[in-house]
Amino acid sequence: MPPRRRKTAPPPPRHDPAAGWIFTTDYVAPSGRHLRPGVEFSVRGERGRFRFLRHVRTETGTEWVEGIGGPKGCHQWRSFRPDRIRRVHVKARVMPVSRVGLKAVGRAR
Numbered sequence: 001m002p003p004r005r006r007k008t009a010p011p012p013p014r015h016d017p018a019a020g021w022i023f024t025t026d027y028v029a030p031s032g033r034h035l036r037p038g039v040e041f042s043v044r045g046e047r048g049r050f051r052f053l054r055h056v057r058t059e060t061g062t063e064w065v066e067g068i069g070g071p072k073g074c075h076q077w078r079s080f081r082p083d084r085i086r087r088v089h090v091k092a093r094v095m096p097v098s099r100v101g102l103k104a105v106g107r108a109r
Contacts (some may be wrong), residue, residue: 020059025066027055033088035065040089043080047071049089050078 021103027035035041041047050069056079057063064079 022057042086
């Protein structure tokens, strides 16, 4: 006769430390510029640029900004306090050729 299987207790419920945190993908930097996913920003005391991912706020009021970046060839996922954001970089928009006109593009004669 095979041995009896013992009844095991169910596993305890998992504790999620981030249960009460608020994650947002839109944040206004102290300089007044809007940060959205993909916008680059510089951080005081860090080399390189970082791309904004999200803003996190906890129940206790602690907040930080998460981004990916750093020096060239050494990109990392990092978190920073919002007061360390030095500058929000804005990329210049490229206008389509039809709006710029042929004179600005430099057509061949």
